[in-house]
Amino acid sequence: MAGRVTPIAQEFELLVRDAWSPEAQAGYVREFAREQIAGAEAQNEKALGYKPEHQLYIDGTQRPDLSAVTGNSRILVEFEILFDVIARVDEMLKAASPRGTRTKLPGQRYVESHHWFADDREFTDIANPPKAEQYVVLNSQPYTRRLERGWSKQSPQGVYQVVAAMAKRQFGNIAYVGFTYRSFPHGAIGAWSGSASARKMAREVRGGRASLHEEWLTRQPAIIIDPGRG
Incomplete structure (x- = not known):
């Protein structure tokens, strides 16, 4: 039970090259989101001793994974820590x-x-x-x-x-x-x-x-x- 959980709200704005294809843009955003989610999970696991559940929203719609991400998507991840x-x-x-x-x-x-x-x-x-x-x-x-x-x-x-x-x-x-x-x-x-x-x-x-x-x-x-x- 070591450590203390500190709630953190993080927001990222990712610049995507216009010259890239839509598939390349989506892949870039998807990979960045995946890395940030993994980092947040690791931080929560260190403080809590386990990985809490989270909800994923893409462009305002709850999704099971990142497959619906596009180069212009807004991604929200909420961890149900309470x-x-x-x-x-x-x-x-x-x-x-x-x-x-x-x-x-x-x-x-x-x-x-x-x-x-x-x-x-x-x-x-x-x-x-x-x-x-x-x-x-x-x-x-x-x-x-x-x-x-x-x-x-x-x-x-x-x-x-x-x-x-x-x-x-x-x-x-x-x-x-x-x-x-x-x-x-x-x-x-x-x-x-x-x-x-x-x-x-x-x-x-x-x-x-x-x-x-x-x-x-x-x-x-x-x-x-x-x-x-x-």
Whole structure:
């Protein structure tokens, strides 16, 4: 995870000799574009550790390759780095998630309980997230807050805090990445918040109005990715 991704917008204007044939002009432009795309892929791979997907547009039309290029073509290449950031954060969370032991976490429940939201709408296709102004990921297991306080020897520094810090260092120039807490009154944490033991804890520890206890009981560690604040 070394290196930091810096978004770069590059524009090139290529001069093509009028004396060349249309085929020669197209070949020259095509080869130049191919070299620039390869260079951008190499730069992204160095920073990300893999090659992100990109979209190719020739004269305003999305194309699968450079075969439609002419000597006068305008070529646009867009790398979907933001969506790759989401995928990488998801991978990092799963890698950092402690697995179950005989005395601690119940098997794979935690690693399988990371939930992603795009503007408060949950989505499951991490490779193709919907367009949104803000993305949030949190875990639905009741013991998630305890993990952030070093409950598991597998993750003594926590999970969400650690991943948020790593992602911020690497992807901070692309989008805002931050650690926070969000209420999630669903799944396992929602079921637990309605139990007698949870209500008793809220009365004794939180106090105040009972109507506010659910929000407090279901507040979970979360990571925010905001592309507008990169």
